[in-house]
Amino acid sequence: MAASAVAYLAYSNSSASHSREITWQEFRTAFLEKGLVEKLTVVNNHKVRVKLHPNAAAGSMGGGEYHFSIGSVEAFERKLEEAQNELGIPGHERIPVAYQDEMSTFGVFLNFAPTILLVGVIYWLSRKGGSSAGGGIFSIGKSKAKLFNKDNEVKIKFKDVAGMDEAKEEIMEFVKFLKEPAKYEKLGAKIPRGAILSGPPGTGKTLLAKATAGEASVPFLSVSGSEFVEMFVGVGSSRVRDLFASAKKNAPCIIFVDEIDAIGKSRGKGGNFGGNDERESTLNQLLVEMDGFGTDEHIVVLAGTNRPDVLDPALMRPGRFDRHIAIDRPDVSGRKGIYLVHLRPLRLEDTLKNDVDSLAQKLAVLTPGFSGADIANVCNEAALHAARKGSEYVQSIDFDTAIERVIVGLEKKSRVLSVEEKKTVAYHEAGHAICGWFLEHADPLLKVSIIPRGAGALGYAQYLPPDRYLLSTPQMTDRICMTLGGRVSEEIFFGLENITTGAQDDLQKITRMAFEACANYGMNDVIGPVSYGGDRATKENWTKPFSEKTAEMLDFEVRKMITNAYERTRTLLTEHRGDVEKVAQLLLDKEVITREDMINLLGKRPFAGRSDDMDKWLDENRGEKSAPPPLESPPPEVEGPTPVPAAIAKTLDDTLKL
Structure with missing residues (x-):
């Protein structure tokens, strides 16, 4: 049938290609006026095919088939009627007109192209899926979880995971239950259904799950939260159902869902763009599956995320994820x-x-x-x-x-500072160092450098803070003064009109500290013991939780706190102007100075009982040049607008958090 259709189309195209095109005037004078036309056929409303009498001679036009184009059918019919009226052709002899729709081979192919393309895509997907997963297009709703058992066990063990002993102990409880469930069941205990591993990026949540798979002698199903999200409707829910069906077949077993926040975000947030979308359907199915376990099905669900605050409350309730294991940065x-x-x-x-x-x-x-x-x-x-x-x-x-x-960052050997810039950086860092040396609650200095590093670091100062979990008002004030030391030093030695942009990062830190002290920690007498905007929800809503009058008070008190600290820092550095010059000159000579250099230059810090482990080590090893590392060291102060990476260095506002 298809072959006959193609043959017919080919014949119609070939016959149409032999037809000769003429104009209306040629048609009227050569055929119509001479009575040679037997029939006219209007094709696709834009072309008229002329059929002559079998015994008619073509005359000057020659033989063959003819056609002419028309603009519209109405205009053609009107012109034909007018021409026949002028020629006086009676009504029963007038030329019959037929109407016909024809389609070319290209047009047929164009009409069927979407269908052919869809069939081809489905065939390609089935072949690809069949060769890789064994199910083809019909396995798109199957779970993509990787199964680890005794045949392909994970090599990572708990001995390869360090720095999270409490988390390992809680995870090990799940492993022990799955290995020896009777030990707990005879006492009437029920193992928690699941546990959330939460913490900052890079703290080892996925590594701990891999170690769990390596330690457990039960099947371990590992899947990423993003693998439930697909372009097809209903695929996420289908994969969740298939995942838990596989888990029940292999029970007792452990399921680990990495980055569960991809499907577990709170429902209703940002719902202005639609209601129950695909992600929420997947979450609903996950909630049903986790709450549908029987008491005799020994299945534990572990999930990892670094955003536990965005997870849906229904997912975090007892009976689903009972345990919330926080994995913080190690001590x-x-x-x-x-x-x-x-x-x-x-x-x-x-x-x-x-x-x-x-x-x-x-x-x-x-x-x-x-x-x-x-x-x-x-x-x-x-x-x-x-x-x-x-x-x-x-x-x-x-x-x-x-x-x-x-x-x-990497040392920038190609970045050569001019003499004026190098001197400015040296006096800036010397101001930080002197403030840290002569302020009682400031952090003792570890190292100062004026070697350019990173994208915008022209120098840095590294300090040695003690272990501290609370921060008092005097301690915060001393920290602000120490941070302002570089800016004040530039003003004292180069004048207010020659202050550079190197203190931008310092000013951002102290402004954030002062605002936190006034707005969140209740350390200001005028504002009072109140706290504004300390929760994440307030920050996400882009609204201020206080009035405009309170905002003006906060602006005034924050500026007042920083201004007072600035004046105190100026007074301190003016008194120790000679010490700043000594440290700056030593920096210009050596480029890097340590705690031992500061002691040799200025003597020990003038505060009794403020010695730390570094001072004790220097007293015992007075003859050595290099100092060992301190017990703790904070992020370096960086010149220029480029801050220290947040994932590595604890900024001042992080230190303020209890």
Whole structure:
């Protein structure tokens, strides 16, 4: 049938191609006036095909088939009628007109092109899906979860995870229950249905789930939250159902959903663009499946996210995710354990290899606020630095260089500062150093550098804060004064008209600190013991939770607090003008000075009982030039508008959080 249709179309096209086109005037004079026309056929409302009498001679026009084009059928009929009236043709002899619609081969193909294309796409998807997953287009609703069992077990164990002992203990409870459920059931206990692993990025949530899969001798189904989101309607819900059906077949087992916030966000937020969309349908199905377990089905659901505040409350209620395990950035002991894990595969020099524990302690105290991913990056950067310089082993200097590179960026040897700029940076950093040295509650100095680093860091000052969980008003004031030291030093030594843009980051920090003190911590007598805008919901709504009058009061009190601190800093640096010049000149000579240089230059800090572990170490090792790392060190102060990366350095406002 298809062949006959194609043959007919080919014949019609070939016959149409032999037809000769003429004009209306030629048609009238050569055929109509001579009575040679037997029939006219209007084709597709724009072409008229002329059929002559079989015994008619074509005359001067010659033989063959003829056609002419028309603008509209109405105009053609009117002109034909007028012509026949003029020629006096009687009504019973007038030329019959027929109407016909024809379609070319290209037109037929164009009409069927969408259907052919759709069939081709479906066929391609079925072939691709059939070759890769075994189900073709009909398996699009199947779960994409990866199954780990005794045949393809994960190699990562709990011994490879450090810095999160409490989280491992809670996770291990799920593993023990699935291994020995009778031990708990005989006491009437029911294992929690699920647990949420939450924490900042890079703290090891997914790594802990992998270790759980490695430790558990039960099947482990791993899936990402984004794999439930698909362009087809209903696919997410179907995959959720298939995932839990697979889990029930392999029970007892563990399901791990990574980045669950992709489908678990609170319903109703941003609902102005539609109601129950595909993501909400997927979440609804997940809620039903998690609450539909029988008491005898030993299935545990673990989920990881770094945004637990956006999850739907129905997902977080007891009976679904009962346990909320917070995995925060590790402390000193946690960082030491993580370093011991990542130092294991490195080829260290003999002095470091024989005392890996001491090296791990040194690196741990030098990198406060680092997550597990940051620590892995430091160890990798140290190995890369050793390879770049052609060393056979990773040395201690490689780790120091890696830490500086991660915190403040790579040293810019090509960035040559002019004499005036270098002097400005030296006096700016000297102002920070002197304020930190002569303010009682300020953080003691560790290192000052005026070597350009990173995208906008022309110099930095690194301090040694003690372990502190609360911040009093005097401590906050001293911190603000220390942060303002660079700006005030520029004003004292170069004049107010020559102040540079290097203090932008400092001003942003102190403005944020002062606003937090007045608006959230109740440390201002005029504003009073109130707190505005401390929750995430207020910030997301883009609305101020206070009146315009309160906003004016806040502006005034924040400016007053910073102005008072500025005057106090100016008075302090004016009194110690000579000390600032000494430190600045030493910086210009050495480019990098340490705590020991400050003690040799200015003496010990004039505060009894304020000695830290660095001072004790210097008293015991007075003859050495290099100092060991402190117990804690904050982010460096960076010149210029480029701040320290937030994922690595704890900024001042982070320190204020209880």
